[in-house]
Amino acid sequence: MIEYRNVRVALLGGGTVGAQVARLLLEHKEEFASRVGASLELTGIAVRNLDAARSADLPKELFTTDAESLILGADIVIEVMGGLEPARSYILQAINSGADVVTANKALLATHGTELFEAAERVGAQLYFEAAVAGAIPIIRPLRESLAGDRVKRIMGIVNGTTNYILDKMDTEGASFDDALAVATELGYAEADPTADVDAFDAAQKASILASLAFHTTIPLESVYREGIREISGKTVELAKKAGYVVKLLAVCERVTDQDSGVEAVSARVYPALISREHPLAAVHKANNAVFVEAEAAGSLMFYGAGAGGPETASAVLGDLVSAARRHIIGGPGLGSSLEANIEMLPFSKIQTRYYIGLSVLDQKGVLANVANVFSDNNVSVEFVQQSVDSGVQGREATLIVGTHFAQESDLQLTVEKLSKLESVSAVDFFIRIED
Amino acid sequence: MIEYRNVRVALLGGGTVGAQVARLLLEHKEEFASRVGASLELTGIAVRNLDAARSADLPKELFTTDAESLILGADIVIEVMGGLEPARSYILQAINSGADVVTANKALLATHGTELFEAAERVGAQLYFEAAVAGAIPIIRPLRESLAGDRVKRIMGIVNGTTNYILDKMDTEGASFDDALAVATELGYAEADPTADVDAFDAAQKASILASLAFHTTIPLESVYREGIREISGKTVELAKKAGYVVKLLAVCERVTDQDSGVEAVSARVYPALISREHPLAAVHKANNAVFVEAEAAGSLMFYGAGAGGPETASAVLGDLVSAARRHIIGGPGLGSSLEANIEMLPFSKIQTRYYIGLSVLDQKGVLANVANVFSDNNVSVEFVQQSVDSGVQGREATLIVGTHFAQESDLQLTVEKLSKLESVSAVDFFIRIED
Numbered sequence: 001m002i003e004y005r006n007v008r009v010a011l012l013g014g015g016t017v018g019a020q021v022a023r024l025l026l027e028h029k030e031e032f033a034s035r036v037g038a039s040l041e042l043t044g045i046a047v048r049n050l051d052a053a054r055s056a057d058l059p060k061e062l063f064t065t066d067a068e069s070l071i072l073g074a075d076i077v078i079e080v081m082g083g084l085e086p087a088r089s090y091i092l093q094a095i096n097s098g099a100d101v102v103t104a105n106k107a108l109l110a111t112h113g114t115e116l117f118e119a120a121e122r123v124g125a126q127l128y129f130e131a132a133v134a135g136a137i138p139i140i141r142p143l144r145e146s147l148a149g150d151r152v153k154r155i156m157g158i159v160n161g162t163t164n165y166i167l168d169k170m171d172t173e174g175a176s177f178d179d180a181l182a183v184a185t186e187l188g189y190a191e192a193d194p195t196a197d198v199d200a201f202d203a204a205q206k207a208s209i210l211a212s213l214a215f216h217t218t219i220p221l222e223s224v225y226r227e228g229i230r231e232i233s234g235k236t237v238e239l240a241k242k243a244g245y246v247v248k249l250l251a252v253c254e255r256v257t258d259q260d261s262g263v264e265a266v267s268a269r270v271y272p273a274l275i276s277r278e279h280p281l282a283a284v285h286k287a288n289n290a291v292f293v294e295a296e297a298a299g300s301l302m303f304y305g306a307g308a309g310g311p312e313t314a315s316a317v318l319g320d321l322v323s324a325a326r327r328h329i330i331g332g333p334g335l336g337s338s339l340e341a342n343i344e345m346l347p348f349s350k351i352q353t354r355y356y357i358g359l360s361v362l363d364q365k366g367v368l369a370n371v372a373n374v375f376s377d378n379n380v381s382v383e384f385v386q387q388s389v390d391s392g393v394q395g396r397e398a399t400l401i402v403g404t405h406f407a408q409e410s411d412l413q414l415t416v417e418k419l420s421k422l423e424s425v426s427a428v429d430f431f432i433r434i435e436d
Numbered sequence: 437m438i439e440y441r442n443v444r445v446a447l448l449g450g451g452t453v454g455a456q457v458a459r460l461l462l463e464h465k466e467e468f469a470s471r472v473g474a475s476l477e478l479t480g481i482a483v484r485n486l487d488a489a490r491s492a493d494l495p496k497e498l499f500t501t502d503a504e505s506l507i508l509g510a511d512i513v514i515e516v517m518g519g520l521e522p523a524r525s526y527i528l529q530a531i532n533s534g535a536d537v538v539t540a541n542k543a544l545l546a547t548h549g550t551e552l553f554e555a556a557e558r559v560g561a562q563l564y565f566e567a568a569v570a571g572a573i574p575i576i577r578p579l580r581e582s583l584a585g586d587r588v589k590r591i592m593g594i595v596n597g598t599t600n601y602i603l604d605k606m607d608t609e610g611a612s613f614d615d616a617l618a619v620a621t622e623l624g625y626a627e628a629d630p631t632a633d634v635d636a637f638d639a640a641q642k643a644s645i646l647a648s649l650a651f652h653t654t655i656p657l658e659s660v661y662r663e664g665i666r667e668i669s670g671k672t673v674e675l676a677k678k679a680g681y682v683v684k685l686l687a688v689c690e691r692v693t694d695q696d697s698g699v700e701a702v703s704a705r706v707y708p709a710l711i712s713r714e715h716p717l718a719a720v721h722k723a724n725n726a727v728f729v730e731a732e733a734a735g736s737l738m739f740y741g742a743g744a745g746g747p748e749t750a751s752a753v754l755g756d757l758v759s760a761a762r763r764h765i766i767g768g769p770g771l772g773s774s775l776e777a778n779i780e781m782l783p784f785s786k787i788q789t790r791y792y793i794g795l796s797v798l799d800q801k802g803v804l805a806n807v808a809n810v811f812s813d814n815n816v817s818v819e820f821v822q823q824s825v826d827s828g829v830q831g832r833e834a835t836l837i838v839g840t841h842f843a844q845e846s847d848l849q850l851t852v853e854k855l856s857k858l859e860s861v862s863a864v865d866f867f868i869r870i871e872d
Contacts, residue, residue, distance in 0.1 A: 141582050
């Protein structure tokens with residue numbers, strides 16, 4: 001049997017994920033060695049401040065503030081420090097010094113992914129990032145490898161645990177958005193400033209990564225349409241529930257045909273949407289994540305699990321580490337990737353969805369006809385109309401719920417705009433897309 | 437850019453799966469070339485009978501009955517003919533002539549896996565088999581790679597679509613086993629002779645493969661405990677439903693501690709069991725499959741999708757083919773695998789589960805005490821007892837439902853045996869395990 005020298009692993013970041021990665025690496029040293037065929041030696045943990053408390057009982061001598069020296073001596077660099085800088089510079093340094101890199105940094109990949117992948121390609125290094133999307137759920141590898149012989153048509157993902165926790169609480173307990181957010185913050189699911197989660201910046205980063213992998217093209221973060229969940233009211237959730245739907249923040253990535261040019265394009269977008277309670281994604285509760293994939297031959301697949309958390313993210317990082325280490329000692333192609341497709345992005349205004357719209361209207365003759373005319377004038381076909389219970393008395397306000405057939409986003413937006421200007425409509429209470 | 441020569445791919449088997457593999461390979465030739473970095477050339481399709489009808493419109497000149505010559509000229513051999521022989525001999529021939537092999541043959545792997553893997557290891561060839569378990573659902577690669585840095589504690593899988601279809605129909609429509617089987621046969625979900633599915637031979641093969649991968653050890657097929665679903669009555673399903681459970685045929689693979697020796701062991705077993713309706717596996721309907729994995733760091737994960745079907749299985753085969761082809765032109769370690777652990781198997785009699793037992797008893801004084809004594813005499817602790825509605829009149833028969841706490845299988849079996857001999861018990865109607 002060939003004896004290999006140790007594989008030297010440098011860890012950048014000693015926070016929740018970093019501490020778990022270090023702990024598991026040290027605790028399961030023997031198992032890693034037998035799976036890799038060589039020992040994995042943790043050469044150090046780079047942190048900003050040596051005095052900060054660590055969440056695992058790790059040897060003090062492993063910690064250093066000198067990340068650059070640590071990177072220089074490493075075969076594999078694990079980056080779990082987060083943020084754009086200095087993470088980006090450190091990863092470029094690692095790649096250029098010949099190391100493979102494992103990262104959990106979705107913001108960095110969504111923002112500087114192209115630069116990092118090109119740098120890696122130039123020197124033949126690998127960049128692994130299973131932990132960057134949906135925590136421990138293996139989704140990157142299935143997309144890059146298992147489905148490499150198939151053609152992905154569509155992805156719908158619940159990829160942000162915080163917002164799923166909030167929406168699930170609104171759905172199951174009738175909580176308001178503010179109350180659900182308060183509980184999520186108290187339990188540590190939401191950060192003090194919840195913007196990244198609630199306004200869907202985090203989900204948009206993941207959508208950019210998923211769409212790029214699924215469609216073998218580059219989907220820049222800024223071309224992902226993004227809408228958060230702040231506007232979702234308890235009433236919308238309740239009405240949706242009565243109609244057999246549940247509100248989820250969905251990352252939707254799909255192959256579509258541009259209706260004008262007939263050209264194949266892709267769309268990537270993140271927004272709260274209704275899905276049927278029969279859909280497997282409807283059963284994803286609390287802070288869990290799930291990614292639903294439709295492929296030409298494989299049909300419908302779903303990957304489900306915890307989307308975040310220290311040990312969960314560490315599990316994904318360590319899976320990548322084993323792959324990187326095996327490649328390091330034996331060589332080979334690493335994970336598959338290809339960006340050859342270069343498909344164009346469909347503008348958001350051209351996507352086709354269905355709408356579910358709530359209107360406060362004056363309960364008087366002719367209102368329904370006026371409303372119906374606005375829809376048909378703007379090429380939107382109505383599937384159903386429901387009048388709410390508090391209607392019936394002439395002159396009082398009533399609530400009208402309208403569900404549409406598939407229509408183009410620009411037509412739907414124009415319809416909403418025109419509805420809000422109707423004299424007999426006092427307010428457009430909400431509009432939300434329906435996915436299935 | 438380096439120009440590689442074609443990768444020559446031989447296909448053994450032209451049935452449902454083989455025809456789909458060939459069709460997709462030919463139709464998506466360009467996409468495969470760009471993902472692999474070289475053209476994949478389908479050199480031929482070996483079949484038994486050239487005149488048999490093919491399910492896709494494939495060039496006649498590709499078909500041959502001379503499998504051995506086809507194998508000799510191949511870089512990669514895809515085996516989708518099924519059965520033990522000549523599949524085993526052909527795969528050994530391919531390995532020994534230096535080809536990598538992609539197979540969907542679970543029966544072969546469960547029966548001759550050790551021989552095939554050893555042969556591959558001797559010459560440094562790779563054996564890919566994503567399609568052998570749960571069709572298009574990527575489960576083999578996540579277990580071999582994504583979770584390689586974690587420790588799997590338990591797997592619960594719905595890995596047979598036919599039985600899930602039958603049990604789902606019994607649950608949702610109140611059908612009897614015979615009626616549900618008849619419909620499954622009519623719709624093509626069940627074969628004319630349903631033994632392999634209904635008596636869980638197919639699920640046991642998959643359990644053997646999953647357990648071997650998850651625990652890095654060899655779990656021979658004959659050490660997997662196997663119980664089919666023929667004995668599941670409509671009444672059992674109905675009573676389970678009322679109690680908040682659903683009956684599923686589960687493949688359970690887990691790390692356990694042998695209570696006698698204190699030694700770590702593994703258990704692999706297949707039987708119909710009750711799971712809570714809140715469990716993600718309970719939402720797996722029709723002929724779908726799902727594998728629920730609990731790992732130390734990753735927590736709970738679930739992989740869901742279609743478990744069978746020509747295109748679905750072809751998708752998994754082609755994902756493996758892309759991996760094999762990339763390895764062929766660039767070299768490298770291939771998929772990770774390690775059988776170093778060599779953990780012992782826990783005898784089935786020592787596993788710990790809960791039981792749900794239905795008894796027909798004479799409705800007379802002292803029956804409950806008699807029954808309770810049998811449980812406590814055999815070290816089984818009772819969690820709840822329910823008396824069914826048709827009881828109450830002295831001397832008439834009543835139904836007693838008993839749920840137990842966790843107990844050892846041998847004690848549970850002894851309890852059932854003793855109960856059946858009680859004078860006041862006219863029949864043990866059913867007993868079924870509870871998993872969660």
